[in-house]
Amino acid sequence: MSAVWDLLITGTAGGGAIGIAGDRIAWAGSEQALPPAAATARHRWPVHGRLVTPGLVDCHTHLVFAGDRSSEWERRLAGARYDEIAAAGGGINATVAATRAASDADLLAGAVRRAAALAAGGVTTIEVKSGYGLDLDTEVRMLRVARRIAEHVPVTVVTTFLGAHTVPPEFGTGDDYVSFVCDEVLPAVAAEGLADAVDAFAEHVAFTPAQVDRVLTAATALGLPVKLHADQLSDGGGAALAARHGALSADHLERSSPDGVAALAAAGTVAVLLPGAGYVLGDTATPPVAALRRAGVPMAVATDCNPGTSPLVSLPLAMHMACTRMGLTVAEALAGATEHAARALGLSGVAGVIAPGARADLVVWDADDPAQIVYWIGLPPVHTVVQGGRFVTGA
Numbered sequence: 001m002s003a004v005w006d007l008l009i010t011g012t013a014g015g016g017a018i019g020i021a022g023d024r025i026a027w028a029g030s031e032q033a034l035p036p037a038a039a040t041a042r043h044r045w046p047v048h049g050r051l052v053t054p055g056l057v058d059c060h061t062h063l064v065f066a067g068d069r070s071s072e073w074e075r076r077l078a079g080a081r082y083d084e085i086a087a088a089g090g091g092i093n094a095t096v097a098a099t100r101a102a103s104d105a106d107l108l109a110g111a112v113r114r115a116a117a118l119a120a121g122g123v124t125t126i127e128v129k130s131g132y133g134l135d136l137d138t139e140v141r142m143l144r145v146a147r148r149i150a151e152h153v154p155v156t157v158v159t160t161f162l163g164a165h166t167v168p169p170e171f172g173t174g175d176d177y178v179s180f181v182c183d184e185v186l187p188a189v190a191a192e193g194l195a196d197a198v199d200a201f202a203e204h205v206a207f208t209p210a211q212v213d214r215v216l217t218a219a220t221a222l223g224l225p226v227k228l229h230a231d232q233l234s235d236g237g238g239a240a241l242a243a244r245h246g247a248l249s250a251d252h253l254e255r256s257s258p259d260g261v262a263a264l265a266a267a268g269t270v271a272v273l274l275p276g277a278g279y280v281l282g283d284t285a286t287p288p289v290a291a292l293r294r295a296g297v298p299m300a301v302a303t304d305c306n307p308g309t310s311p312l313v314s315l316p317l318a319m320h321m322a323c324t325r326m327g328l329t330v331a332e333a334l335a336g337a338t339e340h341a342a343r344a345l346g347l348s349g350v351a352g353v354i355a356p357g358a359r360a361d362l363v364v365w366d367a368d369d370p371a372q373i374v375y376w377i378g379l380p381p382v383h384t385v386v387q388g389g390r391f392v393t394g395a
């Protein structure tokens with residue numbers, strides 16, 4: 001750790017102090033225990049009793065897409081079902097058609113707007129999935145666009161290849177499409193270093209466990225970590241399947257069985273809760289939070305921001321919903337949007353924590369208790385965001 005601190009934050013809620021050197025946290029602890037390096041810090045910033053948290057981590061989004069599906073939602077309000085709309089050519093494939101037709105500039109502009117909204121709510125790390133291209137060219141374009149978000153919004157972007165999102169119309173069967181994903185798209189994406197992880201949609205409207213197994217096996221063979229959309233609309237054994245592959249995370253889990261929960265616990269896989277999707281789909285099923293808690297499965301919370309089931313661009317609101325609809329405590333929601341979310345991205349110790357060596361991503365809140373962050377709907381009390389040691393809003 002370099003000797004001279006660039007910034008010393010003092011007077012946090014609870015009497016803490018944080019030393020920053022370059023883009024990393026050099027020291028964190030009680031103000032009473034400040035080491036000698038504090039005396040030579042280039043800048044001092046007393047935050048007057050404000051709460052300071054790690055920069056929030058949104059560990060599951062589909063930010064890059066084109067088109068609009070609000071009319072599908074209107075049809076669902078009138079009684080149509082998500083799977084019926086998908087079977088009739090709407091759903092994910094409607095967004096695929098719009099995304100294939102969009103220019104890179106348009107894809108980037110839309111993603112930047114949504115990323116900026118997330119950042120305004122205190123997010124400094126965003127995972128972004130592909131999965132609305134489903135052909136080689138568009139999947140690659142989506143991932144390149146995802147990486148470029150960070151040129152426009154002060155966030156770190158982590159990318160996930162979700163080629164196995166649904167079967168595109170030009171493929172007759174899921175098996176043929178999965179062969180194309182494993183043999184052609186995934187190797188190209190890996191060769192270009194475009195994906196930090198690989199995901200798939202295990203669901204009766206998408207891919208069978210056997211097909212998902214092929215995708216995750218191919219990813220592992222290429223050295224890429226895996227994660228899985230699991231047990232959202234039906235219990236297809238997705239949690240156990242994710243665990244079997246040593247997945248970083250299993251996401252959704254509304255219909256996971258006790259066996260699935262036990263498998264996640266044994267594998268150390270993070271459970272990512274996505275309350276926006278169930279809310280928008282009007283699904284009253286919620287993940288087995290009490291069982292996950294009992295089993296010691298780390299729980300993360302994310303927006304699942306996507307055009308079909310979760311048009312949500314506020315992580316604090318997702319945290320609120322995770323408390324109100326799923327029974328998380330405020331402390332669990334905060335850990336879920338920081339430390340556990342970072343773990344779901346393979347970034348333990350790098351993001352989501354205030355500890356020496358971690359990235360200096362911090363939010364100073366106009367609040368002195370985490371409940372005040374989670375409680376408000378539509379007004380996250382962000383005072384200042386520091387990303388990579390630099391002020392990006394406020395002070």
Ligand code: DI6
Nearest residue numbers: 091092201229277306308309
């Ligand atoms: N699960 C979801 O909720 C979204 N994708 C997924 O795998 C749905 C995405 C969409 O409908 O566009």
Ligand code: FE
Nearest residue numbers: 062229304306
């Ligand atoms: Fe999703």
